[in-house]
Amino acid sequence: MRKVLALMGSPRKKKNTDELLEYLLEGIRKKDYSIDKIYLADKQIYPCSGCDYCGKVEGCVSKDDMNTIYDGFDNSDIIIVAAPIYFNSVNGLTKNLIDRCQKYWSLKYSLGKEYRRTEDRIGIFLATGGAPFQHDQFNGSIPVMDYFFKSINARYKGNYFVSNTDEEPVNKRLDVKEELIEIGNNIWNIRDFYLHR
Ligand SMILES: Cc1cc2nc3c(=O)[nH]c(=O)nc-3n(C[C@H](O)[C@H](O)[C@H](O)COP(=O)(O)O)c2cc1C
Numbered sequence: 001m002r003k004v005l006a007l008m009g010s011p012r013k014k015k016n017t018d019e020l021l022e023y024l025l026e027g028i029r030k031k032d033y034s035i036d037k038i039y040l041a042d043k044q045i046y047p048c049s050g051c052d053y054c055g056k057v058e059g060c061v062s063k064d065d066m067n068t069i070y071d072g073f074d075n076s077d078i079i080i081v082a083a084p085i086y087f088n089s090v091n092g093l094t095k096n097l098i099d100r101c102q103k104y105w106s107l108k109y110s111l112g113k114e115y116r117r118t119e120d121r122i123g124i125f126l127a128t129g130g131a132p133f134q135h136d137q138f139n140g141s142i143p144v145m146d147y148f149f150k151s152i153n154a155r156y157k158g159n160y161f162v163s164n165t166d167e168e169p170v171n172k173r174l175d176v177k178e179e180l181i182e183i184g185n186n187i188w189n190i191r192d193f194y195l196h197r
Pocket of ligand 1: 128
């Protein structure tokens with residue numbers, strides 16, 4: 001059975017980003033996959049202090065809820081991150097989690113070890129932006145997510161972006177709901193996708 005780790009990075013539950021993630025999960029639930037959904041706002045995740053402990057000893061010096069999420073990265077086939085766009089990138093709550101993935105970089109490039117290199121794992125990124133549709137609205141977040149998925153050795157398979165949420169919230173976007181349920185239901189076999197609605 002495939003395992004899904006779904007990280008909800010908006011501080012606001014049941015709003016646009018959470019709703020977007022729920023649409024995708026609704027599709028995935030039609031399969032017999034196990035799903036672990038985590039609200040980052042409920043977790044205590046200290047910011048990376050840049051101490052370079054992970055560059056000398058395997059693991060992170062901070063002992064907090066990130067340990068559960070590290071376990072999730074270790075054990076999942078599909079890693080989904082949903083985030084609102086703040087100042088043209090992923091919001092701070094999400095970026096904070098990403099910075100704590102420095103331990104994977106250190107593991108590989110300072111300690112010379114391997115991490116899930118040969119496994120088929122995929123990463124999906126969902127994001128919402130309040131401003132009206134602009135072709136480059138989500139561009140700032142893409143290199144961040146690309147680097148993050150590389151760090152945990154998941155293949156960056158898909159982006160799904162929704163603009164204009166300040167005018168038209170995600171829960172009114174039935175076109176988006178329909179499309180994401182379909183994507184979720186085919187998440188493993190679907191071709192790589194980049195969709196901006
Ligand atoms: C601090 C802050 C910065 C934001 N910056 C942007 C931005 O750069 N571009 C954009 O399109 N929307 C921006 N927004 C709007 C959010 O992306 C939008 O409202 C999003 O859908 C919120 O998701 P949520 O409802 O899940 O919290 C910003 C919102 C906040 C609070």
